[in-house]
Amino acid sequence: MTGPVPELAERATACAEFLRDCDRVLLASHIDADGLTSAAIAATALERAGIPFEVVFENQLDEDAIAEIAATDYDTVLFTDFGSGQLDIIGDHEDAGAFTPVIADHHQPADRDTQYHLNPLLFGIDGAAELSGAGASYVLARALAEAADHDVAADGGQTATTARADNRDLAGLAVVGAVGDMQASGGELHGANEGIVAEGVEADVLETGTDLALYGKQTRPLPKLLEYATDVRIPGISGDQSGALRFLDGLDLDLKADGEWRRWAELTPAEKQTVASALVKRAVSRGVPASKIDRLVGTSYVLSEEPVGTELRDASEFSTLLNATARYERADVGLGVCLGDRDEALERARTLLRNHRRNLSEGIELVTEEGVTHEDHLQWFHAGDRIRETIVGIVAGMAMGNAGVSRSKPIVAFAEKTADEGDDADADAVKVSARGTHSLVREGLDLSVVVGEAARDVGGDGGGHDVAAGATVPAGREAEFVDRADEIVGEQLG
Numbered sequence: 001m002t003g004p005v006p007e008l009a010e011r012a013t014a015c016a017e018f019l020r021d022c023d024r025v026l027l028a029s030h031i032d033a034d035g036l037t038s039a040a041i042a043a044t045a046l047e048r049a050g051i052p053f054e055v056v057f058e059n060q061l062d063e064d065a066i067a068e069i070a071a072t073d074y075d076t077v078l079f080t081d082f083g084s085g086q087l088d089i090i091g092d093h094e095d096a097g098a099f100t101p102v103i104a105d106h107h108q109p110a111d112r113d114t115q116y117h118l119n120p121l122l123f124g125i126d127g128a129a130e131l132s133g134a135g136a137s138y139v140l141a142r143a144l145a146e147a148a149d150h151d152v153a154a155d156g157g158q159t160a161t162t163a164r165a166d167n168r169d170l171a172g173l174a175v176v177g178a179v180g181d182m183q184a185s186g187g188e189l190h191g192a193n194e195g196i197v198a199e200g201v202e203a204d205v206l207e208t209g210t211d212l213a214l215y216g217k218q219t220r221p222l223p224k225l226l227e228y229a230t231d232v233r234i235p236g237i238s239g240d241q242s243g244a245l246r247f248l249d250g251l252d253l254d255l256k257a258d259g260e261w262r263r264w265a266e267l268t269p270a271e272k273q274t275v276a277s278a279l280v281k282r283a284v285s286r287g288v289p290a291s292k293i294d295r296l297v298g299t300s301y302v303l304s305e306e307p308v309g310t311e312l313r314d315a316s317e318f319s320t321l322l323n324a325t326a327r328y329e330r331a332d333v334g335l336g337v338c339l340g341d342r343d344e345a346l347e348r349a350r351t352l353l354r355n356h357r358r359n360l361s362e363g364i365e366l367v368t369e370e371g372v373t374h375e376d377h378l379q380w381f382h383a384g385d386r387i388r389e390t391i392v393g394i395v396a397g398m399a400m401g402n403a404g405v406s407r408s409k410p411i412v413a414f415a416e417k418t419a420d421e422g423d424d425a426d427a428d429a430v431k432v433s434a435r436g437t438h439s440l441v442r443e444g445l446d447l448s449v450v451v452g453e454a455a456r457d458v459g460g461d462g463g464g465h466d467v468a469a470g471a472t473v474p475a476g477r478e479a480e481f482v483d484r485a486d487e488i489v490g491e492q493l494g
């Protein structure tokens with residue numbers, strides 16, 4: 001077989017055949033939506049192949065984390081959604097005989113390689129846009145099923161054909177991981193991801209279709225769906241509770257059931273058509289440019305075996321639920337949901353998401369009330385310990401555009417680092433998060449450079465993306481950081 005991504009097939013088979021001969025495996029994965037789905041895919045495939053394993057999660061696969069992994073008595077470690085970028089350190093442990101690494105990742109590899117290294121970037125596939133960690137894990141899972149199949153065939157068994165037997169039923173999780181990794185651009189997944197989508201559709205675990213590209217189609221009541229949609233702002237509806245209600249009331253449709261607003265996913269195709277057309281018409285009449293109106297429509301990825309009206313049915317909502325568990329260090333909960341726990345884990349995940357949303361709105365309120373300090377080229381605030389460092393960046397981005405918080409300057413947020421248990425190293429460090437807008441990026445803003453350089457200048461370190469970046473700096477040096485960052489932003493936008 002060539003698998004869902006033919007370029008990776010040979011390497012995936014080599015990794016799978018090696019894993020099949022292992023007595024047991026330590027599975028280590030990243031804590032985010034992509035890492036959680038990666039782990040769930042790999043765990044399910046190992047389980048089905050009869051290979052005993054244990055799962056550990058790391059927020060950051062740094063030297064200490066790898067040393068801890070090496071100190072276990074596992075001879076084989078399967079890294080998912082990270083590992084490539086840390087191959088220099090991992091390789092040293094491999095050389096020392098600590099373990100044999102198998103890596104299913106999509107991040108830029110360090111300047112070193114290893115035999116069982118499955119990464120799209122090694123085969124000419126864009127790891128940032130075309131295959132996620134979950135996608136690489138899915139390719140490995142498919143190869144594992146194939147390898148198992150050969151074993152059975154050698155015993156005179158039958159060739160497996162069901163989606164479950166060849167792990168194609170895991171394609172839904174792979175798509176959730178890709179969407180969670182922000183790989184859907186222009187409203188849909190591309191490249192190698194499309195091969196996985198096609199397998200999922202064929203296996204009856206996925207449905208795709210052209211649909212409204214707003215977040216919350218499964219779970220948000222219609223007025224909230226429209227009010228909270230901010231990617232494409234429609235004047236008089238986006239961010240406008242009574243405006244959204246008036247818009248819906250003005251349609252000749254019965255959009256309530258038992259006095260409650262219905263959800264998008266429950267509408268008939270004809271009803272959806274009516275709402276979508278009216279929305280586009282409104283956007284046009286309010287002068288929203290055509291290029292933005294196009295973004296109101298995209299490809300939806302529906303996990304068809306999940307119940308209608310649950311966040312698990314929509315790849316985007318599913319990934320948000322997983323991120324909420326990850327952000328509060330509850331990878332066990334996220335993994336449980338991915339592995340099919342619809343009772344305790346799902347309830348817990350929903351609670352985490354609700355709390356996360358409350359923390360966000362409280363954070364935004366705090367920033368808006370207390371205001372930001374404006375420098376020449378940027379604006380900033382220091383949240384101290386009043387906003388968690390894991391969400392302060394999102395809060396900063398969402399506060400932009402509120403009263404007193406400009407959208408024409410990047411925003412820098414500081415928050416105290418919450419030291420890990422038993423880890424005092426971060427106690428005197430401050431987390432920095434910076435957010436820009438896409439239009440600032442088009443003017444030349446690159447926050448990964450701004451934040452990275454300014455942080456290193458004050459004895460910290462950081463990086464990220466052009467529109468969003470983060471760093472850690474020593475406590476007490478925030479003012480110097482602001483000065484330096486302000487200067488660099490001035491140069492970029494000058």
Ligand SMILES: [Mn+2]
Nearest residue numbers: 034081133181
């Ligand atoms: Mn990833």
